[in-house]
Amino acid sequence: MNTLFFQLLSVITVLRWVNQKLIVNHMYKKRPFYRQKNSMDCGITCLRMICKYYGKRIAASTLLNIVEVENVGISMAGIKKTGESIGLDVQGFRLTELDQLKLLSKDLPFIVHWNRKHFVTVYSLGKRSIVIGDPAKGILRVSYKEFYKKAFKTDRGSAQAPAANILTLEPTEAFEKIQDDKSQRLPKIDFIKKHLRDKKFYFVVIFLGLLALMSIQFVLPFLTKNVVDVGIKNGDLDMIKYLLMGQFFLIISKAIFEASRNYIIQHLSVRINYSLLANFIEKLFKLTVPFFEKRKIGDLLQRIKDHQRVEFFLTKSLLNVSISILTVMVFSTVLFIFNKIFFFLFLGATVLYVSWIMIFLPTRKKIDWERFEVGSRNQTILVQAISGIQDLKIYGAFPYLLSKWKSNQKDYIKNAFKTLKITQIQETGASYIYQLSQIVILFFSARLIIMNQLTIGSMLSIQFIIGQLISPVQQLLMSVIFGVEAKLSFDRIFDLWDAPEENHQDNKIEDFESKIAFKNVRFKHGGHQSSFILNDVNIEIRKGETIAIVGSSGSGKTTILKLLLGYYSDYNGSISIDNRELNSLNIESWRKKCGVVLQDNYIFSDTLAKNIALSEKFDMNKIREAVRIADLDQYVKTLPLKYNTVIGDDGMGLSQGQKQRILIARAVYKQPEILLLDEATNALDSETETNIINNLNGHASKKTVVLIAHRLSTVKHANKIYVFKDGMIGESGSHDELINSGGIYYNLVQRQLNQSTYAISQ
Numbered sequence: 167m168n169t170l171f172f173q174l175l176s177v178i179t180v181l182r183w184v185n186q187k188l189i190v191n192h193m194y195k196k197r198p199f200y201r202q203k204n205s206m207d208c209g210i211t212c213l214r215m216i217c218k219y220y221g222k223r224i225a226a227s228t229l230l231n232i233v234e235v236e237n238v239g240i241s242m243a244g245i246k247k248t249g250e251s252i253g254l255d256v257q258g259f260r261l262t263e264l265d266q267l268k269l270l271s272k273d274l275p276f277i278v279h280w281n282r283k284h285f286v287t288v289y290s291l292g293k294r295s296i297v298i299g300d301p302a303k304g305i306l307r308v309s310y311k312e313f314y315k316k317a318f319k320t321d322r323g324s325a326q327a328p329a330a331n332i333l334t335l336e337p338t339e340a341f342e343k344i345q346d347d348k349s350q351r352l353p354k355i356d357f358i359k360k361h362l363r364d365k366k367f368y369f370v371v372i373f374l375g376l377l378a379l380m381s382i383q384f385v386l387p388f389l390t391k392n393v394v395d396v397g398i399k400n401g402d403l404d405m406i407k408y409l410l411m412g413q414f415f416l417i418i419s420k421a422i423f424e425a426s427r428n429y430i431i432q433h434l435s436v437r438i439n440y441s442l443l444a445n446f447i448e449k450l451f452k453l454t455v456p457f458f459e460k461r462k463i464g465d466l467l468q469r470i471k472d473h474q475r476v477e478f479f480l481t482k483s484l485l486n487v488s489i490s491i492l493t494v495m496v497f498s499t500v501l502f503i504f505n506k507i508f509f510f511l512f513l514g515a516t517v518l519y520v521s522w523i524m525i526f527l528p529t530r531k532k533i534d535w536e537r538f539e540v541g542s543r544n545q546t547i548l549v550q551a552i553s554g555i556q557d558l559k560i561y562g563a564f565p566y567l568l569s570k571w572k573s574n575q576k577d578y579i580k581n582a583f584k585t586l587k588i589t590q591i592q593e594t595g596a597s598y599i600y601q602l603s604q605i606v607i608l609f610f611s612a613r614l615i616i617m618n619q620l621t622i623g624s625m626l627s628i629q630f631i632i633g634q635l636i637s638p639v640q641q642l643l644m645s646v647i648f649g650v651e652a653k654l655s656f657d658r659i660f661d662l663w664d665a666p667e668e669n670h671q672d673n674k675i676e677d678f679e680s681k682i683a684f685k686n687v688r689f690k691h692g693g694h695q696s697s698f699i700l701n702d703v704n705i706e707i708r709k710g711e712t713i714a715i716v717g718s719s720g721s722g723k724t725t726i727l728k729l730l731l732g733y734y735s736d737y738n739g740s741i742s743i744d745n746r747e748l749n750s751l752n753i754e755s756w757r758k759k760c761g762v763v764l765q766d767n768y769i770f771s772d773t774l775a776k777n778i779a780l781s782e783k784f785d786m787n788k789i790r791e792a793v794r795i796a797d798l799d800q801y802v803k804t805l806p807l808k809y810n811t812v813i814g815d816d817g818m819g820l821s822q823g824q825k826q827r828i829l830i831a832r833a834v835y836k837q838p839e840i841l842l843l844d845e846a847t848n849a850l851d852s853e854t855e856t857n858i859i860n861n862l863n864g865h866a867s868k869k870t871v872v873l874i875a876h877r878l879s880t881v882k883h884a885n886k887i888y889v890f891k892d893g894m895i896g897e898s899g900s901h902d903e904l905i906n907s908g909g910i911y912y913n914l915v916q917r918q919l920n921q922s923t924y925a926i927s928q
């Protein structure tokens with residue numbers, strides 16, 4: 167029953183494949199396809215498909231450098247702007263009737279907003295269906311009904327009829343002139359070479375072992391033939407003994423060679439895996455902050471898993487390929503020498519077998535991408551569940567997360583079944599081909615023996631040779647499948663390799679001499695549709711001064727510090743250090759000068775001392791001094807192992823105030839020239855806060871300090887206070903000046919006074 171089911175499935179799958187591949191391929195030859203590398207890249211990927219259609223291979227990173235993709239992906243306006251910047255004439259259309267689609271048939275291919283959250287490329291408009299390139303799924307054929315359902319939507323809150331938003335893109339002369347990013351393949355090959363370079367020795371040893379194995383394999387059929395055709399025929403038992411002893415010796419040697427080879431391969435795979443991962447992690451550390459803000463954690467973890475597949479392919483599969491190719495070559499030659507008829511019979515069966523397996527490759531690719539996406543979502547849900555455990559408990563929100571996990575798990579199971587189904591169909595078909603070829607070969611052997619054209623010894627040897635050929639052919643094909651999967655993993659890893667790194671120019675800052683200046687700075691997160699969160703900001707911070715920034719929540723205060731730390735380089739206006747533009751400086755050398763406490767700083771799972779020094783080696787005197795300034799000495803006395811007590815996730819729990827004081831100690835330990843403090847003391851009682859501020863004043867008397875605080879008592883001694891309102895500077899001046907002017911700051915102070923949380927000490 168089971169077999170019958172898979173037989174039926176096999177037939178259906180083949181017919182579907184023929185329909186999809188042959189018919190669609192024939193009708194629409196030119197429909198390039200790229201798969202989106204993450205859920206936010208659909209618009210960019212559609213644009214790449216259009217570029218490829220017009221003959222240009224453009225890397226995703228090239229387009230991403232032009233447009234800033236928002237956390238939710240690129241917008242229609244973003245696609246238009248990016249398309250125009252590479253020389254495409256982009257026109258937007260809003261269709262209210264499905265029939266209007268025909269009017270755009272001369273503008274094919276075009277991009278359609280899909281389901282209000284995705285983009286697809288339309289390649290052709292047929293009589294009954296439409297061929298689209300869906301960056302998440304592949305080239306698909308959809309009915310007009312489905313197209314209408316997905317593309318024609320009503321704007322939120324609008325009473326208007328549903329409409330489809332479409333962008334047509336035509337190449338202009340400027341497009342012809344832009345550079346093709348052909349180079350994409352080269353770095354990948356360099357990358358592989360780099361990881362294999364110092365392992366040449368092992369590969370050579372394995373290869374020599376292989377040659378020895380092959381020679382043994384080559385001799386074995388001839389021994390069998392002689393045992394039967396000479397030894398048995400002549401009744402020469404001594405000869406049979408010698409031949410069998412020889413065979414025994416060869417089989418033992420073969421086993422030894424195989425065991426050694428497996429050992430070396432294991433050794434190699436561990437080393438390759440290590441170097442691949444080490445490279446990945448190093449690269450990860452060099453990427454920009456916005457990269458991490460836009461990626462889901464599950465996506466990154468899933469890419470780490472991808473390394474295992476690449477390593478598996480580079481070690482086991484690649485070697486298996488060489489072993490299999492060699493075996494096939496040796497035994498095909500032997501078969502050809504033995505009997506040409508059987509050689510061609512086997513060749514025919516192999517061609518059939520290979521074609522059968524190849525049919526399924528495109529579907530396997532699709533399933534693999536689905537598996538990646540489901541896996542990535544799964545990782546994200548689990549990480550969120552563990553990080554947000556407290557909120558889930560407080561709000562009894564497990565059902566919410568559990569239903570999310572369950573629904574994702576359903577997709578996971580569906581995907582696993584798809585893989586199982588396709589593997590079963592593949593294997594059932596392959597086994598038929600194999601059995602059939604065996605029957606045909608047996609029939610021909612029997613016929614030739616009856617006709618006295620073949621000896622029984624030769625027949626046994628041919629059976630042996632074919633037996634030896636089948637497994638390497640199968641392995642070769644499995645390696646092709648692994649190769650395709652490894653390529654998908656490799657592409658995903660390389661997508662990260664394309665991401666921009668933080669600048670590390672030679673232009674280092676040796677000394678901070680005079681001032682930091684923000685001039686007409688405007689900044690926004692995300693793409694074209696988002697609005698500026700900082701507008702025309704002008705700030706001057708002179709060396710040795712304390713500058714404070716206050717203002718309502720969300721007014722852009724933290725963003726000022728992040729810009730100053732070089733997290734974001736795509737601001738308008740100028741941010742300069744001693745009159746040198748921040749973007750042109752070596753950002754690491756600048757950060758070395760800054761001691762920073764941000765609201766989302768992290769406590770690592772390590773000892774208190776290492777959490778302060780953030781290094782394996784540290785100066786204990788400096789640590790004690792930092793702890794004193796951060797008013798932590800009493801706390802340290804209570805710790806079981808004092809400075810060696812493990813804190814963070816795996817260790818002692820911390821209160822918010824303790825965490826803040828450790829972060830202050832960390833910033834002080836660095837002995838920075840500039841201290842940047844964002845709400846660094848807001849969790850502390852006012853007595854501890856005063857102690858720390860006094861300590862800092864003593865310690866930081868010559869330092870430059872930028873201070874953000876809601877509690878106005880913290881900022882009143884600053885040389886200058888900037889009051890932010892909606893991303894702009896509402897007013898600035900000293901505490902006294904601002905109080906006297908009776909403006910926003912004055913009102914803030916009044917409000918805090920009314921809440922009895924602040925007392926102005928005149």
Ligand SMILES: Nc1ncnc2c1ncn2[C@@H]1O[C@H](COP(=O)(O)OP(=O)(O)OP(=O)(O)O)[C@@H](O)[C@H]1O
Nearest residue numbers: 459691692699717718719720721722723724725726
């Ligand atoms: N990574 C980000 N992506 C998109 N928007 C962001 C990002 N970080 C901050 N924002 C937005 O930028 C604006 C300014 O944020 P910022 O953290 O600078 O405010 P803030 O004045 O420091 O607020 P608070 O006093 O609450 O800490 C906010 O509207 C916030 O939602």
